[in-house]
Amino acid sequence: MAATTETLTAERILEATEEVLRRYGPAKATVVDVARVLGVSHGSVYRHFRTKAALREAVTERWLERTIVALRPHVETGEPADERLTGWLTALFALKRRKAGGDPELMATFQVLIGENSAVVDRHEEHLVEQIARILEDGHREGVFTAPERDLTSTARAVFDATDRFHNPAHAADWSAPDAEDAFTAVVSLVQRALRA
Amino acid sequence: MAATTETLTAERILEATEEVLRRYGPAKATVVDVARVLGVSHGSVYRHFRTKAALREAVTERWLERTIVALRPHVETGEPADERLTGWLTALFALKRRKAGGDPELMATFQVLIGENSAVVDRHEEHLVEQIARILEDGHREGVFTAPERDLTSTARAVFDATDRFHNPAHAADWSAPDAEDAFTAVVSLVQRALRA
DNA sequence: GCGATGACAGATTTCAATATCTGTCATTCA
């Protein structure tokens, strides 16, 4: 509502867009709203983002990037690779679950954005799979994991896919079930048994 | 449209409801439509099903039941348990994928019904998990699978969860990707490695 | 000169009036 004297940057627009999405949800958030928050005309927003879709895509990217950053430390702990893998998967599940439980509406908004930007999501998944692959590679070097039958990336992808139920927002509704924790642990130990030497 | 002289049974109503859902989709299918197909007044439909929701639930149940029946033969082949497990999982994936690919609109309808009837879906999943558990039990007896670390049912559940991406209709959109087959094979061999003696 | 503006056309959404549907039940008919 208040006009600031700061220069208008892509960064500031993204922040405003996030705020508007949070407040009004994905269906009602408009470019005009974003401009109003920034105290500029909506034409100015279009100087930085070609379309509304591009703006929302950029927000999605930012949002997903945060998960990558939050998980990075778990890739490079001093622990043995098998423990690191469990730690990484647990951190991912905890992260997603905390978000979903803490603010279900925001999660719903997020899911809509994800549905709109599958290309961004694909790239994001590739990053996550890379992090798993790095742990598997270390595990192989340490002798904790057996030599993979197939290439590292597709094994990493298999680990990602096998645990999909516990990080894919499409399943967020199941995460509050009383046995979600047990189900997660069971799948993780299944995966560990498959990988361990 | 044509009035038949046959007596009105729950079975005939369910068939008509399926037809109406197929033709108009979940949003536009009405009880009046169902009655029209049967050539009766909608009041007569309410003699057999208390509400529209109950009617749709019954259709969902019937629909899911067909999967259970189609998979039953795969539980009891003469094959060793590990091959049977792969066979069962492959059959489930193929079944779902054929449905999704063959008639995407019908699949979308089905997904809406599933969303409306989570209790029915939960019971259905339990049946599928039971089928897996039976294969695991045989495998343990045959010495093909290692003694389970945890109880059979929760291991079976873990197998079901780990392969979720390849049977949960929520992921139907991914099944036509060129690498879906490979991803499936990778997860199945991961699961097999975890279970084998 | 360069970022910002706001009027504009066409696309999309909202809103309220209208129509249809759900679920009930007193009545009919075989």
Add this chain to the structure above:
DNA sequence: TGAATGACAGATATTGAAATCTGTCATCGC
């Protein structure tokens, strides 16, 4: 007598006119 009917009240969906939004661009002012 017991299945089937259809009129009905309240809930839900449809529709089309009015309002708002998206994306462009000629113009402004620092």
